[in-house]
Amino acid sequence: MMTEAHRRKKQPIELRQHLLDAAAALSVRAGVGNLRLDAVAGAAGVSKGGLLHHFPSRQALLEALCEECLRRNDSRIEAELAADPVAPGRFSRAYLAVMTGIEVTEQERIWGLLSVVLFAEPEFRDRWGRWLAAHLARHAETDQALFLDVVRLAADGLWLADMSGENTDPTRRNAIVAHLRAMTLNGREAP
Amino acid sequence: MMTEAHRRKKQPIELRQHLLDAAAALSVRAGVGNLRLDAVAGAAGVSKGGLLHHFPSRQALLEALCEECLRRNDSRIEAELAADPVAPGRFSRAYLAVMTGIEVTEQERIWGLLSVVLFAEPEFRDRWGRWLAAHLARHAETDQALFLDVVRLAADGLWLADMSGENTDPTRRNAIVAHLRAMTLNGREAP
DNA sequence: GACACGATACCGTCCAGTCGGTATGTTTTG
């Protein structure tokens, strides 16, 4: 007896997205290694067969997850870049904004957390490294300076701290972010 | 048929360490989630039974791994603290030194990498957060300043970059480290 | 000889992936 799931309007692309979201959420909760296909399918309201129709293997799912994660970062960076009129340090500023930006949706937050979790996978580490290197090369003219390196590194650290649940009080955190942003504009540390 | 492995001298404590080292190496290579008991035992030149004698369950092994990881960090920090005569920013300086210090042994490097991989496990993230919070509280007098926060965050970022295989050229890297260290001593960024 | 250490054999479970099927779109054909 086929259930009425067959009868609902088919929305393959939406389902695909749902599956990725579900996979992201579950990975964040328990680590990528503990990601079970049944669980993903269940969370997306679909059977395991349905999941495997979209992602032919577990590995394929993970790669898609990784892909999506980088894609999201990328689009956010591009948006920041486009909105910034000041040339010097533009990329570093965009990087800072994206890494330390507050996520509004819970789902957005999850995708941020996922980056940390994916670092467990060596393949993802490489891809991330190449992504950053490529972007740095592209913005070499505007973002090649020691203090900009420091800013970006600190942004990484801040992001890591956020994700590891260290609740530094928000005012202090804001002060740090503002400080870093000022560095990208002034070229030196404010007193 | 008992092999000649029985005949070799028994060194339980050494074996325990070997097992942990092997587990660390394998985790780094493929992620904690893909850690197999057989593989660990094999890599340490012992049978699965031998492994399970020391760590009664997989979970126990992982916890020991986590414990050892924190313990190593801790002892290195303490060593740096003891060797530093200058009070202001002492903890941040020690933190910087440990996180960015070059590991001589390959095994040392692996234990550093392991921290990243363990971040996939939420439990470890919490523990790490608490560890850092405790240390910060203890050194509140000497290490409570905005620019020291930035230094420590950048140290995290640098460590993350190292671990993700981004090969920034060593001279540049050294410059950054020196720059950060100077910040802990001067209280501001050098020109 | 008592106990810690380690080896081997085995069991039970869990889970990724397969497979045959059904329902809903889309295109081709008479």
Next chain:
DNA sequence: CAAAACATACCGACTGGACGGTATCGTGTC
């Protein structure tokens, strides 16, 4: 344009291998 033919989306039972854990026995060490 209807109906057939094909394609896509999804279901759910099954399986086989992998892997964590147990039980038992041999072997060093004190």
